[in-house]
Amino acid sequence: xxxxxxxxxxxxxxxxxxxxxxxxxxxxxxxxxxxxxxxxxxxxxxxxxxxxxxxxxxxxxxxxxxxxxxxxxxxxxxxxxxxxxxxxxxxxxxxxxxxxxxxxxxxxxxxxxxxxxxxxxxxxxxxxxxxxxxxxxxxxxxxxxxxxxxxxxxxxxxxxxxxxxxxxxxxxxxxxxxxxxxxxxxxxxxxxxxxxxxxxxxxxxxxxxxxxxxxxxxxxxxxxxxxxxxxxxxxxxxxxxxxxxxxxxxxxxxxxxxxxxxxxxxxxxxxxxxxxxxxxxxxxxxxxxxxxxxxxxxxxxxxxxxxxxxxxxxxxxxxxxxxxxxxxxxxxxxxxxxxxxxxxxxxxxxxxx
Amino acid sequence: xxxxxxxxxxxxxxxxxxxxxxxxxxxxxxxxxxxxxxxxxxxxxxxxxxxxxxxxxxxxxxxxxxxxxxxxxxxxxxxxxxxxxxxxxxxxxxxxxxxxxxxxxxxxxxxxxxxxxxxxxxxxxxxxxxxxxxxxxxxxxxxxxxxxxxxxxxxxxxxxxxxxxxxxxxxxxxxxxxxxxxxxxxxxxxxxxxxxxxxxxxxxxxxxxxxxxxxxxxxxxxxxxxxxxxxxxxxxxxxxxxxxxxxxxxxxxxxxxxxxxxxxxxxxxxxxxxxxxxxxxxxxxxxxxxxxxxxxxxxxxxxxxxxxxxxxxxxxxxxxxxxxxxxxxxxxxxxxxxxxxxxxxxxxxxxxx
DNA sequence: CTCACTACTGTAAGCGCTACCACAAAGGGT
DNA sequence: ACCCTTTGTGGTAGCGCTTACAGTAGTGAG
Numbered sequence: 001x002x003x004x005x006x007x008x009x010x011x012x013x014x015x016x017x018x019x020x021x022x023x024x025x026x027x028x029x030x031x032x033x034x035x036x037x038x039x040x041x042x043x044x045x046x047x048x049x050x051x052x053x054x055x056x057x058x059x060x061x062x063x064x065x066x067x068x069x070x071x072x073x074x075x076x077x078x079x080x081x082x083x084x085x086x087x088x089x090x091x092x093x094x095x096x097x098x099x100x101x102x103x104x105x106x107x108x109x110x111x112x113x114x115x116x117x118x119x120x121x122x123x124x125x126x127x128x129x130x131x132x133x134x135x136x137x138x139x140x141x142x143x144x145x146x147x148x149x150x151x152x153x154x155x156x157x158x159x160x161x162x163x164x165x166x167x168x169x170x171x172x173x174x175x176x177x178x179x180x181x182x183x184x185x186x187x188x189x190x191x192x193x194x195x196x197x198x199x200x201x202x203x204x205x206x207x208x209x210x211x212x213x214x215x216x217x218x219x220x221x222x223x224x225x226x227x228x229x230x231x232x233x234x235x236x237x238x239x240x241x242x243x244x245x246x247x248x249x250x251x252x253x254x255x256x257x258x259x260x261x262x263x264x265x266x267x268x269x270x271x272x273x274x275x276x277x278x279x280x281x282x283x284x285x286x287x288x289x290x291x292x293x294x295x296x297x298x299x300x301x302x303x304x305x306x307x308x309x310x311x312x313x314x315x316x317x318x319x320x321x322x323x324x325x326x327x328x329x330x331x332x333x334x335x336x337x338x339x340x341x342x343x344x345x346x347x348x349x350x351x352x353x
Numbered sequence: 354x355x356x357x358x359x360x361x362x363x364x365x366x367x368x369x370x371x372x373x374x375x376x377x378x379x380x381x382x383x384x385x386x387x388x389x390x391x392x393x394x395x396x397x398x399x400x401x402x403x404x405x406x407x408x409x410x411x412x413x414x415x416x417x418x419x420x421x422x423x424x425x426x427x428x429x430x431x432x433x434x435x436x437x438x439x440x441x442x443x444x445x446x447x448x449x450x451x452x453x454x455x456x457x458x459x460x461x462x463x464x465x466x467x468x469x470x471x472x473x474x475x476x477x478x479x480x481x482x483x484x485x486x487x488x489x490x491x492x493x494x495x496x497x498x499x500x501x502x503x504x505x506x507x508x509x510x511x512x513x514x515x516x517x518x519x520x521x522x523x524x525x526x527x528x529x530x531x532x533x534x535x536x537x538x539x540x541x542x543x544x545x546x547x548x549x550x551x552x553x554x555x556x557x558x559x560x561x562x563x564x565x566x567x568x569x570x571x572x573x574x575x576x577x578x579x580x581x582x583x584x585x586x587x588x589x590x591x592x593x594x595x596x597x598x599x600x601x602x603x604x605x606x607x608x609x610x611x612x613x614x615x616x617x618x619x620x621x622x623x624x625x626x627x628x629x630x631x632x633x634x635x636x637x638x639x640x641x642x643x644x645x646x647x648x649x650x651x652x653x654x655x656x657x658x659x660x661x662x663x664x665x666x667x668x669x670x671x672x673x674x675x676x677x678x679x680x681x682x683x684x685x686x687x688x689x690x691x692x693x694x695x696x697x698x699x700x701x702x703x704x705x706x
Numbered sequence: 707c708t709c710a711c712t713a714c715t716g717t718a719a720g721c722g723c724t725a726c727c728a729c730a731a732a733g734g735g736t
Numbered sequence: 737a738c739c740c741t742t743t744g745t746g747g748t749a750g751c752g753c754t755t756a757c758a759g760t761a762g763t764g765a766g
Contacts, residue, residue: 017751028716033753068415068421083442106461108445108461380745394744
């Protein structure tokens, strides 16, 4: 006998089963199932009676039984390296909202950097309980990719490349270019960059691209890039603050503008500049990427990457796929919009070197 | 016949079932189940053979079948009003980590303010698929509480009161008092407060308590509270920035110190003060609550509420409960620690009024 | 009036496990 | 030698659904 055979302790009342509804409505369980799920033919009359009976009993289908019998679980996994960072939590909001609208549950898998990477990949792949998954900024080794395909779980990536799977992202290279070109257009020649770590941390592929965009734009304008001005601050406010404090310390050899790969870093840079007595944009122009809410108070010029929308769009594509749509693993590129505020301005009269 | 009867499309290979393992190991399915789950008596020899067979086949138990048969799902729900705000995402990190360690899955329910409140409460209560749930800052109506109990899902609350359920939180009243007393101890008499909205938004019960703590500390020191100095900024940086801009505009009638109920608001206040040409802590002392990473760069004095730990602790209590521990619905109060930095200092020579 | 179809409904066979039961074998007292 | 407990194992009845399949009307065409 199964575990549920006995009376349940907490309330002493077993939840109604589909069978109970069938009896009450005077139809078979098959008809109840069809009436409630909307699949197959059911007469309006039977449907109404079933619905009323279900209502009266407070019946809700058993998730597990339904999943076991049908093979579908209306449950989608979301894999991300962090939840306490702006980009990820914002994408997650988008994903969660879209999934809720569609009536799907969301199972969260947080890598915490790489701490649970192995566990997540193993557990989440093997326990066959997901209809599909959204992977946010998740670069995969070839063997990992292999596993993923073997598991046969439809997957869509957000915010980074994902071999063989459809993805939703912005054009990070272009973003880097445009941000830098904006500064160049204002007359800046001495432009530094603040980005994330290049290596070791495998979950920030966009780092490389935005930095490359900066380099390309600089090169395209015939400007040289000082390697000492290519800094790493790991996308954090405080990290950027410290880096910027160093970068801007020497009044005779400092950049006139900074392109930060995230708004948090951009804001940290502005704070550091002010602490050093510099004015923004008078002495230093700063541009970020994100449209992070903190940017407003800082008057930060930025490129809005519509993080939330990236999340909702990823879900839309996943659902299209699940309902039999085409599964061409195309990379959908969302536009990033320039948001002009007050942290960038024309370069001041040349000062130092 | 059930849906899975036919061959599966994607890989053309059906995943191995427990039955397959049993055949390969030369034992019964019952023994396989016992060997793999660790429950019941199994000889070392049989266990080894089963494990090897499972390994070779790449067998993993079907989550749904196991849950249906056992009534347990190793799946815990987390309900919160936002995921893109520091407190919530940090608690979520803690919860997710603890759950992962314990081998539980985590299903996320995001209210998005109150947008999905109804849906979540309904769906999540009725579809019997959770072993338990963690509710973060979730005040419940009496009927909602009723529902929750009727569903019989063990529940623990974080960061706010939850009638009839065990909770984990800090003492917000005390936090408000201590923060204010710190300022009073430095000689401040004119102290403003920045908090969240009192009404309408039902998910910030801590707002009221911290504000009350401020009022109590003021009263305790024989100081009066100017209602105009009790501001609402909804826990956001930019909201606080705007409020503080107004608050601090009049040089002859402004507070010498601000207690903000969150670090983000405290940081926004500091930025506003600087924009107005005030120095911190020279002209204005600011203290927050949270130990938000952004506070470091601002030199923000704060009370660390160990948000992440609140999450892990909640999970610990839940798991204790699930493994038959006592279920006294006690409120566990975690300590908040004072973090001295540079945003608070002795009051300057009296100025205005 | 028959045939071909379609709309509807019930029967029942699983989905892949878990855990109860029965039973065998192996100690451990007395 | 006896009974009683403990350990190890297999058989098997469900857990609560979904969905082929078959069967019964109803309906318009020929």
